[in-house]
Amino acid sequence: MSNLNLSFACWDYDRIQALTNGTVQAKGIDLNWLNMPVEETFWRMMRHQEFDISELSLSSYLIAKDRGYPNFTAIPVFMSRFFRHSGIYINKHSGIEEAVDLKGKRVGIPEYQLTACLWIRGILHHDYGVHPSEMNWYTGGQEAPGRVEKIKLTLPPDINIQPINDEQTLNQMLESGDIDALIAPRAPSCFLNGSPHVQRLFPDYVSVEKDYYERTGIFPIMHVVAIKDEILEEHPWVATNLYQAFVEAKQKVYDGFNQTAALKVTLPWFVSEWENTRQLMGEDFWPYGLEKNRKTLEAAVTYSYNQGMIKNRLNMEDLFAQSTLEAYTL
Template sequence: MSKLPLSVAVGPYDRMRPLVDGDVQIEGVDPTFMLQEPEEIFFRAFRHADYDICELSLSSYCVKTAAGTSQYVAVPVFPSRAFRHTSVYVNTNAGINKPEDLKGKRIGVPEYQLTANVWVRLFLEEEYGVKPSDVTWVRGGYEDPARVEKITLNLPADVKLEHAPEGKTISGMLEAGEIDALIGPRAPSCFDRGAPNVKYLFDNPQAVAADWYRRTKLFPIMHTLGIRRTLVEQHPWLPMSVTKAFEKSKAVALARLSDTSATKVTLPFIEDQLRAARKLMGEDFWSYGFAANEHAMNRFLKRHHEEGLSSRLLDAKELFHPASLENFGI
């Protein structure tokens, strides 16, 4: 029987390399991999459903699933996870010395509904009492003024969302003091090039995030993996084949990362960072699968609905194909 030729769009992560290089196979599939940045994948997936299998923004996928309009169904594979305490940048002239000082300020976002921004607003409110209605949100592209919000939103009436002025970027506005802070999954270029008046909100975001994890056991999920719904209907074996392959690819990548006789990552002290992550979060610190992540998913879905992003409160199991929620045993 010939294999199913499918397009697969994912980021160029170490946990994907065994699949991309052919060291791990997806049973029954002849894949064509496209390694792209998340912004391109999400735009093409949610606007045009360009791919057979692809990374999906968790937030955008939840918006579509709640509305019953998603052309993809996910499996519990999470290609991107990140603590987002490094995602808040402030202008040093704005009088922001602690998170509570964000109240009353103007905060730029590349898109309001981005997954990273949902997680940031969650901890800003729960830890520091800063509600979405306490600030004015300014939506605009990091570096491209033409960037659009790819998902239609229906926000609560008390949330103030403006568009950046025509021709302006939120990176440029932050540096110029036209907004007071910026929240998003990428660092703005003004921060990367060392603008003297732009810094992290948290002086030591890693320490703050580690403390938050100890208390909440939340390692934020950013992206999940979607399969075109029509394909799953035609080939019911596909969700489990995809789930198994991505699990195996991640396991191979972690085994390679653990071999520090010659480090696989272009970063010194990687072995110490790996040891610290396992001490803080356990051996399977980047877990796939439903059961290990139900807690984080439920917290995210509750917040997502409270913010008016998902039209109804989703059950975490609704997000994933039923065949991918369980596995066989021997």
């Protein structure tokens, strides 16, 4: 019996390298890997369901499960995780010195439903007392004009949100002071280019994020891996075999990091960072599976519900293919 040929849209992460170069093989599956930027992948999967298997925004996935469409189901494999305190950028002349100063300010955001922005709004609310309704939101393209929400949202009436003009970009508006702050997963080019007018809200974000982890035990999840329901209905074994292969591929990364005869990563003090991370977060600091990530996922669902992006408090077990939960909760 020949293998099932499935398209797989995902960015080029080290944690899938063993799958894409053939070192690890998902049993019974030939993956046709399509390497593309995450924004393109998410747009094409959410709008057109172009791929059999896809990396997908966690926030977009929660919205899809809440609405019952598009029809795909995730496995508890998390392609992207990111502490997001570093993703708040401010104009130095805006009067913002600490998080509470964001109240009443003009805040740019590429799309309101982005997972990074979901987490940042949740953290600002729960840790710093700044509710989303206390900021004035501006959406649009960060570096090029014309970006729109990939999902139509129905937000609470107290959320003040409006699109920027077609010729504007959030990057330009942040540097010029037309907005006071920007919340985004990608650093704006004005910051990367050393603009004297722009800085992070939390310059020492590493210390802030480590404190957040020590207090909460949460390592924010950004992206899941979703499979079309029609594939799972015809070939239910695909979910478990894929999950197992992703776990094995991630272990290859850990094994490589443990080899200290030569640096695996192009960073001079990588070994120190590797050791410090394990000391803080444990040996498997990028865990897959539901149980090890339940608290983080519950926080994401709570934030999405409280912010009005989903209408129901989703059950954790309903988010993932059942076979992956039954086989890997020992």
